Amino acid sequence: MLDKLEYLLALSRERHFGHAAEACGVTQPTLSAGIKQLEETLGALLVQRGSRFIGFTAEGERTLDWARRIVGDSRAMREEISALRHGLTGQLRIAAIPTALAMVAQLTTPYRARHPEVRFTVLSRTSVEILTLLENLEIDAGVTYLDNEPLGRVNAVPLYQERYQLLTSPDAPLGNRDRVTWKEVSEVPLCLLTPDMQNRRIIDGLLRGAGGSAQPTLESDSMIVLFAHVRTGRWASVMPARLAETLGLTATIRAIPIVEPEAVHTIGLVVPPREPLTPLAAALVAEAKRLVATTDP
Amino acid sequence: MLDKLEYLLALSRERHFGHAAEACGVTQPTLSAGIKQLEETLGALLVQRGSRFIGFTAEGERTLDWARRIVGDSRAMREEISALRHGLTGQLRIAAIPTALAMVAQLTTPYRARHPEVRFTVLSRTSVEILTLLENLEIDAGVTYLDNEPLGRVNAVPLYQERYQLLTSPDAPLGNRDRVTWKEVSEVPLCLLTPDMQNRRIIDGLLRGAGGSAQPTLESDSMIVLFAHVRTGRWASVMPARLAETLGLTATIRAIPIVEPEAVHTIGLVVPPREPLTPLAAALVAEAKRLVATTDP
DNA sequence: TCAGAACGATAGAAATTTTCAATCGATGGA
DNA sequence: TCCATCGATTGAAAATTTCTATCGTTCTGA
Numbered sequence: 001m002l003d004k005l006e007y008l009l010a011l012s013r014e015r016h017f018g019h020a021a022e023a024c025g026v027t028q029p030t031l032s033a034g035i036k037q038l039e040e041t042l043g044a045l046l047v048q049r050g051s052r053f054i055g056f057t058a059e060g061e062r063t064l065d066w067a068r069r070i071v072g073d074s075r076a077m078r079e080e081i082s083a084l085r086h087g088l089t090g091q092l093r094i095a096a097i098p099t100a101l102a103m104v105a106q107l108t109t110p111y112r113a114r115h116p117e118v119r120f121t122v123l124s125r126t127s128v129e130i131l132t133l134l135e136n137l138e139i140d141a142g143v144t145y146l147d148n149e150p151l152g153r154v155n156a157v158p159l160y161q162e163r164y165q166l167l168t169s170p171d172a173p174l175g176n177r178d179r180v181t182w183k184e185v186s187e188v189p190l191c192l193l194t195p196d197m198q199n200r201r202i203i204d205g206l207l208r209g210a211g212g213s214a215q216p217t218l219e220s221d222s223m224i225v226l227f228a229h230v231r232t233g234r235w236a237s238v239m240p241a242r243l244a245e246t247l248g249l250t251a252t253i254r255a256i257p258i259v260e261p262e263a264v265h266t267i268g269l270v271v272p273p274r275e276p277l278t279p280l281a282a283a284l285v286a287e288a289k290r291l292v293a294t295t296d297p
Numbered sequence: 298m299l300d301k302l303e304y305l306l307a308l309s310r311e312r313h314f315g316h317a318a319e320a321c322g323v324t325q326p327t328l329s330a331g332i333k334q335l336e337e338t339l340g341a342l343l344v345q346r347g348s349r350f351i352g353f354t355a356e357g358e359r360t361l362d363w364a365r366r367i368v369g370d371s372r373a374m375r376e377e378i379s380a381l382r383h384g385l386t387g388q389l390r391i392a393a394i395p396t397a398l399a400m401v402a403q404l405t406t407p408y409r410a411r412h413p414e415v416r417f418t419v420l421s422r423t424s425v426e427i428l429t430l431l432e433n434l435e436i437d438a439g440v441t442y443l444d445n446e447p448l449g450r451v452n453a454v455p456l457y458q459e460r461y462q463l464l465t466s467p468d469a470p471l472g473n474r475d476r477v478t479w480k481e482v483s484e485v486p487l488c489l490l491t492p493d494m495q496n497r498r499i500i501d502g503l504l505r506g507a508g509g510s511a512q513p514t515l516e517s518d519s520m521i522v523l524f525a526h527v528r529t530g531r532w533a534s535v536m537p538a539r540l541a542e543t544l545g546l547t548a549t550i551r552a553i554p555i556v557e558p559e560a561v562h563t564i565g566l567v568v569p570p571r572e573p574l575t576p577l578a579a580a581l582v583a584e585a586k587r588l589v590a591t592t593d594p
Numbered sequence: 595t596c597a598g599a600a601c602g603a604t605a606g607a608a609a610t611t612t613t614c615a616a617t618c619g620a621t622g623g624a
Numbered sequence: 625t626c627c628a629t630c631g632a633t634t635g636a637a638a639a640t641t642t643c644t645a646t647c648g649t650t651c652t653g654a
Contacts, residue, residue: 001299001371017602032602042378051650052601059378066374070367072300077363081339081356281653314631324614329631331612349630403602 001041002074005067007034008046012064013136015053038063043133057150068275070199072137076278083279088115092280095123095130095215096143098223098266099162099199099239104143104244107126107269111287118280124222127198134272145198146268154270157288162265164175164203165244165255167227186212191237192224194219203238224248298338302364304331305343307414309361310433311583312350313405341478345506366571369434373575380576389577392427393419393440395520396459396536397494397564399543401440404566408584415577421519430567437578445468445564451567454585457592459562461500462541462552464524465533483509488523488534491516500535504562520544537549 003024010020011031021031039046047053056064082089092111096104101124108120109117125133130142131152146156166180166188172186174180182202186207192201192214204214218235220226223243229235233252244255271281300321307317308328318328336343342359344350353361357467376387389408393401405417422430427439428449443453463477465483471485472478483504489511490497503510515532517523520540526532530549543553566585568578 003298018600028602029604029644032604033641036603042375044378044382049602051648060383062381063374066370066377070370070374071400073363073367073370077360077367078339079339080363081360084356084359085341221653315629325631326615326633327613329633333632346631348619 001038002071004034004038005071007031008038008060008064008067008170009071009136011035011045011047012056012137017053032056036139039273042199052245064254067135068135070275072272072281075137076274076276079278079280080276085119088279088283089117090280090283091119091121092141093121093123093139094141094143094284095133097127097130097145097199097267098124098193098221099243100143100159102224102243103159103267105285106291107143107284110290111284114287115283116180118283120164125234128196130270134270137272140271140278141284142270143267144268144270146266149198151270153273153283155273156266156268156270157285157290157292160242160264160267161238161294162267163244164206164238164258164263165241166236166258167230167239168255169252172236176253177256179257179259180211182206182258182263183212183260185258186210186214188236189215189217191218191220191229191235193217193223193226194221197221199240202263202265206258210260218257228268298335298367301331301335302368303358305335305361305364306368306433308332308344308350309353310435312352314350328487333443340428366589369569369571372434373571373573376575377573377576384414385576385580386414387577388416388418389438389581390418390420390436391438391440392422392436392583393441394424394427394428394480394496394564395421395494396540396592397440397456398520399540400456400564403583403588404440404581407587408581411584412580415580419420423493425493427567431567434569437575438543438581439567440564441486441567442565443498443567448567450570452570452582453565453567454589455563455565455583456585456589457539457564459537459539459564460539461503461535461555461560462534463555464527464550464552466530466549467551468530470553470587474553476568477555479503479507479555479560480509482555482556483507485533486512486514488515488517488526489513490520490523490534491518494517494518499560499562503555503558507557548577 004164007020007024010023011017014020014023017031018028018067021028026029035047038200042059045057046063047057048057079090084125089253096102101122104122106227108122112118125260127144130139130144131154133139134142144161146158166185168175168188170176174184192203195201207214214252218229226237230253231250241255244266249255270283272276273286276282277285304317304321307320308314311317311320314329315325319326321328332344339356339558341356343352343360345352345354391401398419401419405419420436424441427436427441427471428451430436431439431451440456463471463482465472465485467473471481483484489500492498493520506513515526523534524544527534527550528547535555538552546552566582568574568582573579574582
């Protein structure tokens with residue numbers, strides 16, 4: 001029965017019987033039969049059948065909610081019992097928005113010192129994707145914006161405040177300034193994240209609010225790409241202050257605070273709203289709290 | 298896997314492999330193998346093995362916690378999906394302390410009017426047993442004391458206040474009084490519940506507090522037995538006021554309030570601390586809230 | 595309009611798992 | 625010491641699950 005619920009979860013992720021089957025490591029007929037059996041035991045159609053996958057019925061959506069919960073709990077059980085005997089082991093899957101990727105190391109490093117047997121997977125994802133992945137039990141935790149856009153059902157631990165700086169060469173226009181306004185930034189050609197990223201939407205909003213508009217010369221979904229360009233001294237970008245520090249400022253780049261308004265957004269750790277958490281996730285939350293306790297005051 | 302967790306729950310109830318197997322409708326080797334398989338997948342011993350069942354290991358106890366939760370959720374899922382299509386159906390299992398048994402009708406009657414397809418099982422149990430049954434998913438709800446003794450992990454809805462009266466013949470000593478004290482009651486031979494009942498312990502406490510002690514001429518675990526004796530006009534008892542009213546006072550019995558102190562205990566509906574509840578249990582909670590809303594103000 | 599591809603359902607054979615009856619070994623009480 | 629009880633073990637039978645192969649629909653694009 002538990003495996004059938006896993007099938008249902010896979011189907012909701014993939015929206016395709018064949019792909020879901022592959023994700024579960026079974027053949028498509030097996031998954032089809034599993035779903036059908038689930039429908040029979042529950043006495044209700046769960047999937048809208050057409051010539052292909054259409055969607056779930058109302059009963060299917062409710063069952064999905066339960067499946068997430070039950071499957072999540074059964075994994076947490078396995079993890080917890082294993083942790084009782086062998087300490088924390090296994091895979092901890094984290095997804096972070098690109099601007100927060102660098103700070104993940106500040107969580108994983110002390111985590112690993114405490115629990116050397118844990119292996120990490122860190123994915124770069126948009127804030128929207130992170131919430132979906134969390135819902136579907138595909139990651140254990142995320143690092144994303146806590147304010148701004150709707151967050152959905154998660155538990156959150158604030159980590160730090162994101163403030164924005166113009167990264168540019170000292171020789172470029174504005175390069176000699178101590179601070180610049182968003183209005184001024186809006187007139188510079190920038191390297192920015194793609195518009196599906198929340199950071200980009202935030203910056204777009206700030207630029208529009210200053211009466212300008214974003215004119216990105218270059219877009220990417222990778223901060224490395226943006227930073228590499230800025231580092232040549234021939235491009236400019238807007239980045240969170242912490243990120244710029246982490247990546248390392250050189251003689252070719254200056255980081256200039258952007259004011260009017262001095263925008264601030266909160267980044268935090270998000271975990272499923274399950275109680276209790278899996279031991280792996282709980283340890284990450286503990287690490288996050290430790291981190292803010294040592295840096296904040 | 299889910300069925301193995303059911304085996305584990307049965308084993309914790311029965312504390313006996315053979316009985317647990319019978320309760321699950323399988324043979325003893327099947328249950329033994331199921332438990333063993335659970336131990337293998339979790340990688341830990343769950344049951345302390347001697348020549349017979351001894352108890353659970355620490356890992357076993359944690360697994361039991363999870364099993365209760367997971368099995369409970371999977372039942373709730375089935376129930377909820379069934380309710381979406383056919384309305385509320387199935388069995389609602391309630392246990393109540395003897396002094397509250399009569400009031401259960403005030404919950405089940407409006408419940409049945411609303412959901413005619415639901416069948417009820419109402420058991421008479423001690424307050425301690427009710428909590429165990431709730432824990433082990435053997436009942437859906439209980440009616441018991443909310444104050445006084447430790448309640449454990451449950452959600453509670455207060456139903457009413459229990460106040461105590463002396464039930465006795467008008468001809469008996471104290472039979473002509475408008476009120477009596479606990480001190481006075483302590484000198485009368487009484488019909489009382491057995492000492493495993495919390496109501497009895499409460500009354501014992503009140504009598505001791507008044508400097509007396511209980512001298513029951515007759516003990517029973519059934520209120521019907523007590524009431525039948527009182528009704529002959531030749532015995533006396535102490536009962537909650539509501540119960541006495543429900544059972545019906547006749548010319549042969551007077552119900553006399555007992556004061557000094559005027560003791561009050563809260564009776565309430567208790568359900569598992571699961572969120573969300575099963576639809577059957579949720580409907581009972583709704584009924585309970587409706588009941589107090591119409592009687593209290 | 596039609597060929598081809600994609601999708602999910604179905605059928606039947608094969609493999610795996612589950613279950614049970616029978617029995618064993620150990621333990622504890624009479 | 626004997627006997628009853630308990631849980632583990634074994635091997636055969638039964639049930640189930642899974643897979644391969646294939647079918648019928650429904651789109652897509654020429």
